Amino acid sequence: MRDVEKTIGNFIEKRNVSFISSIDEQGFPNTKAMLPPRKMEGIKTFYFTTNTSSMRVSQYRECPNACIYFCDTRFYRGVMLRGTVEVLEDEESKKMIWKDGDTMYYPQGVTDPDYCVLKFTAKDGRYYSNFHSESFEV
Template identity: 70%
Template structure:
């Protein structure tokens, strides 16, 4: 059993260059895609990602807010799956909170670009895999 899940999982997450995020499509099937790491996180409870408002994934989250995040440390063959719900945030404060220099490469109109939004994912539970064992936990 993990002594400090937030620290153990947080350290794993912070060292990864990619995050896998899943949504549920209109037929009820999971859809997974690789994304850049979260722009911000609050422990292992809340994660913030930037994305395009016009994306298929945003439309799926608006229809069904269930989501899954997965982070994998391939060097030590361990990973964590986090389950929760997504809010699509389009307010100025949320967008400014995670805006980074160079984001105009993705959102040419800057922080006010209507095709720029924030995914706020609130986690309720997860499953950690390490040393050939899995462990469920609540957040």
């Protein structure tokens, strides 16, 4: 890849589903489909919404190691990013990615105690396309 950030960033921005993994108490990976990230800062930092009370949040608090994955099933391409997750509950972070309609999930609004932000910070990744895989640093 000539321009990793551009290639990977463009690829991710076109996906309408993301997969996020955490590590459970027994050390096994747990993967979940989620909506795309609400905000991206290049291919280094991604912000997702979730419920504070979720199993995933407790797993990230115990072990922040994580990965996110995006795929194109039509052309059989995908990108995995490895890194860590921080659970953010401050009002500024919550307001940053809040969208109209989120009250469907968080009825008390942006200050709902069951609404939090997952901040994923990538350290490296792997891209698969055209029967070829390539690792890259972020």
